[in-house]
Amino acid sequence: MAALSGKLTRKLVENLGPGRHGDGNGLYLVVDASGARRWIVRVVVKGQKNKAGAPLRTDFGLGGADIVSLNQARDRALEYRRMAKQGLNPRFNARQDIPTFEEVAQQVHIDRMPTWKNVKHGQQWINTLRDYAFPKIGRMPVDSVGQPEVLMCLSPIWTDKHETAKRLAQRIKTVLDVARSKGLRSGENPVTAIKELGALPKVKAKPKHHGAMRWQDVPAFFADLSTRNAMAAKALMFTSLTGSRTGEVLGMRWAEIDEGARLWTCPADRMKTGEDHRVPLTDAMLEIIEPLRAMQSDYVFEGQKRHRPLSNMSMLMLLRRMEVEGVTVHGFRSTFRDWASEVANAPREVAEMSLAHKVGSNVERAYARSDRLERRRALMERWSQFVTMSEGTVIHLANSGGTS
Template sequence: MTSRALNKLSAAQVKAAAPGKYSDGGGLWLHKRDDGGAQWFLRVTVHGRRREMGLGALRDVSLKDAREAATEWRAVARQGKDPIKERERRRREAQRADHTLGMVAAEAFEARKAQLKGDGKAGRWFSPLELHVLPKLGQVPIEELDQRDVKDTLAPIWHNKADTARKALNRLGIVIRHGAAMGLDVDVQVTEKAKALLGKSRHTPKHVPAMDWRDVPAFYQSLNEGTITHLALRLLILTATRSSEVRFCHLDEIDGYVWTIPAPRMKAGKEHRVPLSEEAQAVVAQASAFERDGFLFPNVREGVISDATMSRFMERRGLEARPHGFRSSFRTWCAEETDMPREVAETALAHVVGGSVERAYRRTDYLEQRRELMEQWAKHVASSRN
């Protein structure tokens, strides 16, 4: 391979050497340049081919360190391996270890926060990954992740928690694509392959139980104690909005008969104007007595009432219906009891109506038509009240 003599140089010789190349033996050389720079390199022969491998600059690598590195890479060459290729392989492995699925998932989440409601603070975007994927696969280098890993991880919930599994697979796909954007060697089709292995879900979707619109007036009348929960449920019913939109209702958002819900609090991420009926305005006025920091429905200690407050109330009443179901009650009433156009009823629920081109040309949110519709709904809802 090279000369058998080792350790020819001394530290003093290395320091004082003029420009040129100096052998320390065993293939280890020091190259001093005319510009004052100097570096170590190792010459070895592998499969009859001479290879020259840099070991670092003299200012960074001492004579002792250079000899230790040379010993390590000579041993690799004796095994018939190219030390340069082996070093690159080890470097790639180290990089893969740094880019675990958990690390890339955290980076992907951080990059998407601006697109998520409340910057993702509620945790709903990340939780499917955090609860069902990362506990098993979080430490796996993302470049080594394959469809069998994903299939084995999601199989336990694929049929009995289909919606959660679907969300977890969707989020994982986003993380994989983020890894590809980082320049990592990932399989961007891994989630589709896993889905093929998992097969079709046997889960039958269950809709949120809704109260028949004919029964809503009696329930509304029973909410007569003037408590925060009763008033929140009344406003929820009268406005056909979502629970979170009511719970975080702030006085600054209400101007006369219009309640403007900011885009970050809307599911679709778009500002939504809600026309308040006279009945709804009366509920807002009554709830103002409980206002804290501008929020109409504060919790006992801090913040606003929880997501479960209204649901638990209805459970204790022995009702199958849930708060979100009042949106369905309202929509069915619209279809069966009014002649209001479909797009007006759908806009009242803050649903996206029509294609992108149609929406680009339609510059109205039907506020006045919806105001009339919500007055009719309020009269129906309050019709059984004394």
């Protein structure tokens, strides 16, 4: 038998391009066009013939190169060749060292880190598996996970936490698909089979509504906020004027603001759409944030720690302290949308774009090059004027049927 050495090196294993690269003695590194790398060994089983009567020459997968090192691949290849020389078919006699479901999942998480929308999204991906899959199937060899094991993870939360269960199913499917691509399992993905067989009950999705304040009540609420000095109050005032999401506002840095152009550009990594979003700044918005420059912080709305933003719960907790019941921070987006429709009579695409919603089909968006910035600026100016108006004017507006 040959010694445990060959043509390949660890550096070559990491950098070789697509193709089949021989190490010698039947061991090959196969690099797919996608960049995926796996080991195979080709052996001739002594005394056994194929259907054509020729010596039985067979390729066996030894696992992915990201899991099985070069030396481990050589060890396994040597074991396969020894069995073949003795007339034993490795397919039925090899001791396979298959990684666990958790090991493969952790590797998938690491491999996909550069593709996550943000760090939080990547952590949520692995946390779902950690909480609901690893306790039940984490230690199982990944090739042993079938429909019963997947159902064992999904069934307890399928109706009570349906959205979480759907995300869990998709993430288990991804791990098993990756395992199959690395030669660690075969056959149909059990998650796909469960779905096609209807093995889990149908769950009617319940629409999730964020509690919204009536647009008629916003000016009085805003006037109350303006008497408070807390940073959370400043952030909530700005949020209610812009119609932005909590994470977009709290993550805002001074570098994102163009005071000359009266524009705030929220970067793609904080946007739900994954695209930059331009927000026109009105006088009322600038009056809130300009005094905060004196703090010389990286963030516009600095929290308790220096150069760190407010916590995600700060504005909601302020609402609770103000005893504003049944209203969420996110709900101010709905409030703005109602006002834009009922009072401003704004075109749908302008109102939706003001909230950073995608409008139209993919084809329509491909041809729509404009984000309607100037029309949105005019709409946001009217909204700011309404929010900051006196209570008496609001009552008159409401009594007149909501038009002005």
